[in-house]
Amino acid sequence: MRGESSSELVIRARRVLTPSGMRAAEVRVEAGKIISVAEIPDRAGVSSWPRSVGKDDAAGRSASDARVFVELGDDEVLLPGLVDTHVHVNEPGRTDWEGFATATAAAAAGGVTTIIDMPLNSLPPTVDSGALEIKRAAATGQVAVDVGFWGGAIPGNERQRRGLHEAGVFGFKCFTVDSGVPEFPPLGDVRLAEAMRQVAELGSLLIVHAEDAACIGAAAGSRYADFVRSRPDAAEVAAVSRVIELAEETGARVHVLHLSSADVVPLLAAAQADGVPITAETCPHYLTLAAEDVGDGQTQFKCCPPIRDAANRDRLWDALAGGVISCVVSDHSPCPPEMKRLDTGDFGAAWGGISSVQLGLPVVWTAAAERGFSLADVVGWMASSPARLVGLGGKGVIEPGRDADLVAFAPDERFVVTADRLLTRHRLTPYLGQELRGAVRKTWLRGVQAGAGQQAGRLLLADRLFTRESAT
Numbered sequence: 272m273r274g275e276s277s278s279e280l281v282i283r284a285r286r287v288l289t290p291s292g293m294r295a296a297e298v299r300v301e302a303g304k305i306i307s308v309a310e311i312p313d314r315a316g317v318s319s320w321p322r323s324v325g326k327d328d329a330a331g332r333s334a335s336d337a338r339v340f341v342e343l344g345d346d347e348v349l350l351p352g353l354v355d356t357h358v359h360v361n362e363p364g365r366t367d368w369e370g371f372a373t374a375t376a377a378a379a380a381g382g383v384t385t386i387i388d389m390p391l392n393s394l395p396p397t398v399d400s401g402a403l404e405i406k407r408a409a410a411t412g413q414v415a416v417d418v419g420f421w422g423g424a425i426p427g428n429e430r431q432r433r434g435l436h437e438a439g440v441f442g443f444k445c446f447t448v449d450s451g452v453p454e455f456p457p458l459g460d461v462r463l464a465e466a467m468r469q470v471a472e473l474g475s476l477l478i479v480h481a482e483d484a485a486c487i488g489a490a491a492g493s494r495y496a497d498f499v500r501s502r503p504d505a506a507e508v509a510a511v512s513r514v515i516e517l518a519e520e521t522g523a524r525v526h527v528l529h530l531s532s533a534d535v536v537p538l539l540a541a542a543q544a545d546g547v548p549i550t551a552e553t554c555p556h557y558l559t560l561a562a563e564d565v566g567d568g569q570t571q572f573k574c575c576p577p578i579r580d581a582a583n584r585d586r587l588w589d590a591l592a593g594g595v596i597s598c599v600v601s602d603h604s605p606c607p608p609e610m611k612r613l614d615t616g617d618f619g620a621a622w623g624g625i626s627s628v629q630l631g632l633p634v635v636w637t638a639a640a641e642r643g644f645s646l647a648d649v650v651g652w653m654a655s656s657p658a659r660l661v662g663l664g665g666k667g668v669i670e671p672g673r674d675a676d677l678v679a680f681a682p683d684e685r686f687v688v689t690a691d692r693l694l695t696r697h698r699l700t701p702y703l704g705q706e707l708r709g710a711v712r713k714t715w716l717r718g719v720q721a722g723a724g725q726q727a728g729r730l731l732l733a734d735r736l737f738t739r740e741s742a743t
C-alpha cells in the first residue's frame with residue numbers, strides 16, 4: 272500500500288462537480304487533501320491541458336516522482352465522496368448481521384467515503400464511553416472508509432452521556448418507540464425532555480427515531496397493507512410534533528431520522544421558519560419504492576417507519592426540493608436473511624431494516640434524474656448536507672482544503688442489481704433485479720483508491736465546537 276502522505280494525485284475531468292457547478296477541471300491532491308481545483312478548457316485536447324502530461328501518463332505514475340495522474344473518461348463525472356450518517360454496522364456483538372469490513376467495502380464500492388455508525392444492534396450498544404472504546408477497537412484495522420460513531424441516549428445512561436460526548440461521538444440517538452432490540456429502550460416523554468436539555472447544554476445533536484408508540488398497532492401476517500396500517504402517518508406526526516415542542520423549549524439541536532410520512536413536512540417547515548434548530552433526513556427506499564408495489568409476504572421491504580404510497584413519495588421529493596428535508600442517507604440495517612422471514616412472509620416477525628449502503632447513489636440518482644433533479648442536487652442531499660449535519664468540515668465538497676474523498680461516477684451507465692455485485696455480508700436487498708442508472712467506477716479516500724482489501728479508513732472524532740449555525 273502506498274504511503275498517502277508522500278503521494279500526489281492529479282485528476283482531470285471534463286465534468287467536476289464543484290460548489291459553483293459542473294466544470295472541466297484539474298483537481299490536485301497532496302497529503303490526502305485537495306490543494307487546488309483549476310478550471311481547464313472544456314473539450315480541449317490533452318496538449319492544451321495546463322500541465323505537460325502526455326496521454327501515456329494517464330492513470331499511471333510518472334517516472335520522476337510519486338505523482339499519479341488520472342484522466343476521467345468523457346462519460347464520467349468527478350463527485351465528492353458521499354457521507355452516510357445513518358449506517359448500522361452491528362459489530363461487535365451482531366457481526367453475523369454485517370460488520371466493519373463488509374459494510375465499509377460496500378460503502379466504498381457505492382461511492383460512500385464516510386459513514387457514521389448507529390449506537391444500536393451492536394453489543395454492547397454505544398451508550399457509555401467504555402462501549403465506544405470496544406466499538407473503536409473492533410473497527411480498527413478493518414475499515415475501507417472513514418467511520419464516526421453516534422452515541423445512544425437510553426433510560427439510565429444520563430450520567431454517561433457527557434463522557435461519550437467528550438470521547439467524540441457525533442451526537443446521540445434515541446427512540447420514542449420500541450427499537451427492535453431490548454438493550455436499547457426508548458425514552459418516554461419526561462426522559463426525552465431531559466435528553467434534549469442535556470444535549471443543548473453539551474452543544475451536541477439529538478437524532479430521533481420519531482414514531483409515537485401510542486399510535487403503533489400490532490403487526491402480524493403477510494399483508495403489506497396491514498403492516499403499513501399498523502404504523503400510520505399519525506405516529507410520525509405525533510412524535511415529531513412533540514420533538515418540535517421540546518426543541519423549541521430547550522434549544523437543543525435535533526434531527527429527525529428516516530422521515531417516511533410526508534404529513535410531517537408542513538410541521539417541519541413551520542418549525543424551521545420559526546427558527547427551531549430542527550433538520551430531517553429521508554432514505555432511498557422512501558424516495559424510490561412505494562407500498563402499491565410491495566407484494567404480500569415481501570418482507571425484504573420491511574422497515575420502520577414503513578414505505579408508504581406513491582403520492583406520499585411525490586411529496587417527499589417536494590420536501591427535498593424545498594429544502595425542508597436536507598439529507599438522504601441509507602439507514603443501512605441488514606440482518607441474516609433468515610431473520611427477514613421470507614419463508615412465512617410475516618411482517619410482524621420479520622426484522623425491520625433495509626440493506627442499501629452500496630446502492631444509495633444509483634438508486635437515488637435513477638429516480639432523481641427522472642424527476643428532473645441534477646447530480647448537484649443529489650450530492651447536496653447525500654454528501655454536503657450530511658457532512659454539515661455532523662460538523663465534518665473536511666468532507667462532502669470538492670474544493671481546496673477538503674479531504675480528497677472523490678468518486679468517478681458514470682451517470683448514464685445502466686446496470687441490473689445482482690447479488691454477486693454486492694459486498695455486504697448478506698445480499699438480500701429490495702433492489703435486487705432492478706435496473707439502475709449510474710455506476711461508481713472508482714472511489715478515493717484522502718487521495719488513495721478505496722475498496723475491498725484496502726483499509727485506509729480512519730476512525731473520526733466529532734469536532735466538539737458545534738455551534739447553532741452549523742445546523743443546515
Ligand SMILES: [Zn+2]
Nearest residue numbers: 357389602604
Ligand atoms: Zn436506523
